[in-house]
Amino acid sequence: MKNSSKIYVFCIIDSNNINSISLPCGFENNSIYCIPLNDIGIVVCNFSDKISDVKRGVLLHENIIELLMSSFTVLPMKFQTAFSSHEKTLSELFKLYNNFKENLVRLTDKFEFGIKVLWPVDNIEENLLKNIKATETSVISGISPAKDYLRKRYMNYRIKEMLKQKAKILVDEMDEYFTDIAIEKKLKILQTDKLLVNAAYLVDKTQKDKIHIIFKRLKKDFNDLEFLFSGPWPPYNFIKKKRTED
């Protein structure tokens, strides 16, 4: 192990040693080790002060966390979390000890999985527009440019609102499929026009097989939508944060 003074933090685990598992090297080929924090541990490696390849760095960060996840409950740190020294790492993270403990207990034997769903928004929008035009009773020929402009703006607004409503209904319908297995969930609807929902669900490890069955049903029942399923992940989306705990 190089004796660099700076410390890169990968995650917090529910054990104060990692002797039971074999891990690859961390940044700059330095060993990965565990700093005990009472009965839990901070998994770290020494490094200089820069990451020269972001892609490799991100993959390494995630890979180490995933390897640890197979043996421990993990609280992954955000990529790029680092401290200037061993002492600083301990003192800063000790302030969060109670918060770490609460999260570790709550997230034991659980993992998250993700779903991104794309919808054919252009087609849907086009159909909505056709429907609106078909039901419009007012005569639109011969109106002034100003009124025509306002009319178009209003129609645009109506379509956006209808899309939001439709999205909400679809997401609620899909969400129903996970009611029995989801312990917690995070749903972000229409982060972009095409991304109908970006969802993360927290589930118990024992439910893994059920998830596969649900995915297949969803794909079959909503065959005009595009799905991206991913997981199991460490519970990135379900760590309850406290900024300070002095």
Place this chain on the structure above:
Amino acid sequence: MDDEFDVVTKSKDVTLLEILDRVLDKGVVISGDIVISVTDVDLIYLGLKVMLSSVETMEKLRGGPMEEMGGEPI
């Protein structure tokens, strides 16, 4: 550096995008007392780009790798 990368088995772009979607601003979000310099890349910008890219990538991958994933762990 190659040794570090050899252990990483997740090479599909879509997987990387999913990882980035998580590791850049989720998990335990605290500020360390040092800032890590990242060569020639602004991570905030990267974060925004990831969101857009992932949507485009998903569209391109219709029936491709996504289909293979089909709910399997990646």
